[in-house]
Amino acid sequence: MPDWSYQTLFRPLLFRLPARVARGLTLRAMGTVSRMPGGTLLIKALGHMEPAPLLATTFAGIRLATPVGLSGAVDPEHLATRALAQLGFGFVEAGPITPRPIRHAAPIRLDVEEEAIVYPSAYENEGAEAALRRMRAPDHALPQFARLAPSPDADRVQAIEELGALLDMFGGEHSVAALVIEGVSAARSRDDNVHMASRLTAYLTGPNRSKPCLLYVPLDFPDEWLTELLQTADSSVWSGFVIGDAIGGKEGATVGRDGKSACLAKVALVRSQAAGSPALLASAGVHAPVDALELMDAGADYVLLHGGFVFAGPGLPKRVNEVVQHRKLAELPGGEADPPFWRNWGWMCLLGIGMIIGGLIAWHIATSTVLLSYDEDFLGMTGSEVSAIAPHLLHFMSHDRITLAGTMISIGILYYRLAKHGLRHGLHWAKTAVLVSGAVGFPSFFLYLGYGFFDPLHAAAAAILLPMFLLSMRRNPDRPYRDPVNLRNDKTWKRSLWGQLCFIVVGISLCVGGIVIATVGVTNVFVPQDLRYLGLTRETLDLANPRLVPLIAHDRAGFGGALLADAVMILILALWGLQQGARWLWWTLLAGGAPGFLAGLGIHLSIGYTDFVHLLPAYFVFALYVAGLILLYPYLMKSEDAAVPLADEGEMPVQRGEVPVGRKLD
Template sequence: MPDWSYQTLFKPLLFRLPSRVARGLTLNAMGRLSRIPGGTLLIKTLGHMEPSPVLESRIADVPAPTPIGLSGLTDPQGVAHRALSQFGFGFIEIGPVTVKPVVSSSPILNDRHKEIIVYPSEYENDGLAIVKRLIEHPKHALPQFVRIAPMPGSSDDQAIDELDMLLQALSPTPVVGFYLDFLSSDNTPERNIGLLKLVSETIVQSKTACDKPLFLYVPLDFPSDWLMQCLDPIAPSLWAGYVIGCSLHDTRGSSVGREGMDRAIALIRMLRATIPADRVIKASAGVHEPQDAITLLRAGADNVLLGSGLVYAGPGLPKRVNEAIIHEKLRSTPEPQVPSFWKHWGWMSLLGIGMILGGFIAWLIASSSVLLPYDEDFLGMTRSELQQINGHLLHFMSHDRITLAGTMISIGILYYQLANNGLKHGLHWARTALLVSGIVGFPSFFLYLGYGFFDPLHAAAAAVLFPMFLLAMRGNPDRPYRKPVNLRNDRIWKKAMWGQLCFVALGASLSVGGLVIATVGVTHVFVPQDLSFMGITREQLDLANPQLIPLIAHDRAGFGGALFSDAVMLLVLALWGLQQGERWLWWTLLAGGSPAFIAGLSVHYRISYTDFVHLLPAYIAIALYIAGLILLYPYLMKATRK
């Protein structure tokens, strides 16, 4: 469920359910999807959230694809870890884990207006035995850090024994590091300091898990002056870093949400000013939009963990945070040199121009003579003789050819724009959109050959354009997106999610439509409304001239293939390419879609082929198109807000 479906469809429904039920439904659905064949590929395709190499980092010598982690409170049972690992995270936190299960049946509260989740028990978990099996059999390749804690209400001696037991039990597993959670604001400063000293001595003496980095877990509401006392040199080399918690405690339980951000920033700054520079600081409070993560990182955090933000912003939050971090990293570096026109992107520009010119020429012919000389030679009939068979026959053929011409112009505009604004700058999504479009578009030339008709003009165009496509796809490595990105979950962004949903739906429906039209073109050729419009049967056409159906099949299959090629490119653009402030994208969507819609609707009305059922898919498509343009306008045409 990407943001464009979560914010618009699923979140309003899920927020009407009890929080435990909503969480269970969401995680189980994602878990099941990731377990079916092709499920993880579908997740990747919908979100395009593979992290850039620019984000690679190390956490206490542990390599991580990104500095963004998944909070253990998000999926405590690991039901959807395989799916969540595809969202752009660099590591996964598991826990808290206690020796025995901590169970609570009290409801989880969701204050949607303040964006706060209240857990009745912060330490609710399945216990060591069950969690250990989860850790031992990960369904993903991300590094796992485990947060371990004594049972609530344990004495100091019990806490020491339980932490030692947890370390001994989990050290042989694929865990890469531990968070030790035993400090508490409910204790006195003296008890916390004494407990810290006992834990340090126990670990050092027993040598338990000393080969894996240990992090001291600092509760978010832990008093700053107490923390300063705890940072007094007590086995200072023991801790690889510090993890700032996400929960504020009150009579309702543990509150996790936006309200913890200011407190987290204060603790980060205090720690960064006190601890050695090589110590890691992780923060997990209040990250609900990319700007929150950037604020924590600028304050001195090395890593941030996402939890409640996924509930309120959506599953695309890790990707958005990663994009914001990339911009932070690259904003002060020099722009890479623009590749030569003839390197790769220029060939795609020429291909686009060729498609546009070809489309206009095809439209001119289809609006006038309709048939070309080689069409008449294939039929063995002139245009006037063909008209005598049926008065609507030429109109019908013109309608197929004009819609094809409009689609060709649309493809050409998209090719040209994606080449000059995407391929030129090494944008992966633009290259993928062009590649997929070409892969499905050029072979459509062969769809109608089974009927025995060979279109020499189409063949000549393909012979000229296909080498350009191959030259455009060579030697163009991906580059990270460098421009400012969206940082806020504001009204403009939320409206854009509806616009994105419209264009995703449009791209998907046109893709299906293109496949259906191509399939009809190479099989039945006509739908009932076609024959009703002409007032003739297929058998009568075949009897009048056996070459007529092969010629019409060529037009239908060609249009279906072109529409599919256009639609998959639009779908990739809608899924992966929309970035705030990219004005060229809005103009591309406007200019790229207009010729196809104008051609398709105008010719139907010009020849009076206005059957409502036949045109209903077109009406729905143009409604999605116009709505998407309106909803995306503020997002694409307005620069990002810092």
């Protein structure tokens, strides 16, 4: 469920349901998909969320693929952890985990305007035994952080006993990477908190500390108490701190966008007062990529997503990863130089130019003689003799060839643009788009085997262009995207998701259309509307010349294969390639689609083949194409008002042998 479907289709429907029902439906659906054969691959393919190696960090000997974690409150019953783990997270939290299950029948309330979730209790969970069973058999490979908490109504003596039992239970588990311990609470007195922190520190000193331990600091924990706690915290015991995301109140625990300001203050306080350089995880108010950057600039090393994941959508971890990657790239020396023209990408440019020239030549022939000399030799008839069979027959053959010519020009433009702006810079999605397109397009030449007409010009073009395609795929390793990326969930971003949805539907529709046309071309050749336009039956055509149908079949099958090759590029571009401010993408979509639609719709109108049912799919796709261009224009043609801000000079350097994403390299 990527953002382009979540924000546009599913979120409006889900938010009309009771929150518990909506959460259950969503997580069960995602979990079901992930458990199907190829399900996790589908989830990855839809979002292209595989994190870049540059994002990897190490916390207390634990490798984290990204600095973005998933809060345990998002999926408290572990219904979809396998699916959620594919979305770009570096670690997952399980919890809060209390000794016994805590359940509430009261509804969870969503405040859509304020982007807040109000839970009747912040401690709803299935209990320690059930949580441990699930953590022992995870259905994903991400590190698991167990967040342990005493019963909410426990006094300090009972709370210490319960935490000790939980530490004994989870501390020795190999599947648990780290322990997050709720040892302090705003609901207890200052003296109780000091006592509990002291007892926990004593307990974790020595052999009892088998894993990295982080102290959980509630978002509403008083700053003066926190300052005192930090001044006495033992850095040899506490590997770091987690700033919580819930604020307690009469209605329950509120998790939302407004928690960011309190979280920023807590992060800055911990970073300034804590001894050494402990890891710092911030979990409140991350609803957009810019929120994560602000917390990291304040001193956080990692962020946990909760409320923002619900309101912004499943693409939020990927978007945060992109801005963190952009930040890291900006702090590194200049990027790698583009490869020479002839090494790889230049060959794809030449291939694109060749396709454009070939399409223009084919268009000229289709609007003049229609048939080439070898076509007439194959038929044993001249063009005028073909016209004598039926007045519309040559027009019909011209319409097939012009639509193919327009598609060839579209493919050529896309190849050229993706080579110049994508392959040249090592963009993985662009390489995938042209690779899949070529893998579909070149074999489609052999569809002529369905009826046996061999096109020597088509064969010669394929023989010339195929080596260019192969040369363009060599020695071109992936490189990270260096241009600025989206920071905010503003109207421009939300509108762009509708535009993205339009182009994804365009890509899927054209893929289906290409497959259908190619299949018809090698089987029935004609659809009923074709024969009505011709005023003939297939049997009549066979009687007039038994080689007419194979010639027409060749044109139709070739057009279907070309349309599919064009469609997969549009689909992959729409799924993976859209980035705010990438003006070249908007012009690519405009220029790459226009020739195909001009040829396809124009020739039908020109020859009078205007059957509404026959053209309805084309009208539908064209409307989506225009709508997509309009909706994407503000997003693609204008960058963010401000580039990704860099951290201030002079901030505290890291002490763990790595560069924290939120602090400037010295």
